[in-house]
Amino acid sequence: MRISVNAQAYEDESLTGIGRYTEYLYQHIWTIDSTNSYVFFSNRPSKKLQEYGGNKVIFRKAPSPLVNKYIRVSWENFVLPILLFKHRIDLLHCVNYSLPFVIPPQVKKIVTVHDLIWLKFPHYFPKDTVYAAKKRLQHACIFSDAIITASENTKKDVIEASGCEEQKVVVIYNGVDYEAFSKVQKKSPLAHEVRQKYKLPEHFILWVGSYREHKNLELLCKAVQKAKTHSHLPHKLVFCGPGLLRERDIREISRIYNDDVVIIGPASAEELSFLYAMADVFVFPSLYEGFGLPVLEAMAAGTPVITSNISSPPEVAGDAAILVNPLDVEEIADAIIKVTTDDNLKQTLVKKGRERAKQFSWEDTARKTLEVFMKVGFNDTNWH
16 A cells, blocks of 8 residues: 555654654554555654655655644645645555545545543633634544544543544554663763753652643642652652743743752653653653653653553553542652652562553554554454
């Protein structure tokens, strides 16, 4: 088949969750797929991704995820369909739930839905954005041949929100690059360089992500402050992720909790692995996640994890993390105190976490995704 990838939401300089999903998924698909050819639409694919694609992939420009949304929507609905026809595409994979409204009839359609944050927290978004997102999801559910979600929780959300047929939705968990995160030595010269570069304290609590209100960062700051007050912990809270240095809200949080918070913004993939490994604990009290990849990354790096007992994190973490009510400051603070002061608990979580992370691989994600491509391409939708 000739497969096209609509990866407007991805570019290599801003690897958010969707970006990392796209990068890792296609690195591994192109490693194992010797049958199909690809046309990959994105603004700026990484050199590494292009190397994996080799001569089986044609890379073509799409609007950046940072440009005006009307430009992106117009390109997707008016330009992309023409390009699909021009390149004689057999199957289209949209990595971020939005499907063009008009597509050549011979093209099979697969959509990945990462989360329904705009539905769970509509007050965070402009009304026209929420309205358009609902319409796009409904359209995708009606006209796609298959929908991929990264968790059972998101599958349930999609079905409830759109009335989509259950048999059309297949759950394929994201993976984690276990080798990259597990091999890091936290007392190596490189670790020392990362610590010096970001002026990190000896003891710190880590959070990783892109800032959104549902990430619950202000409540996390309160919990860390309470834990420090109760147990005189020397720890600071380190925020790492793309866009953080530009976000007015998180800068305000930093101003209020100045003595307890360090914001380092984006870090390279290698630096991120050191940050995970050097942290005493990773805390991720999100109110909603489609998957929660940082939980697995921290586990692979050998760092104990505290995360939410709602949405997808329990599905990902299993019994390898401390699960807390993300709205309970006292509960989060108590968990932080326990992990940072009880060495036996910490070592138990580290051991369980490493074993848990080994169960999620990008090779497996790629193999199962490619299997859906092939079954849809040949009209076999029996993937359950």
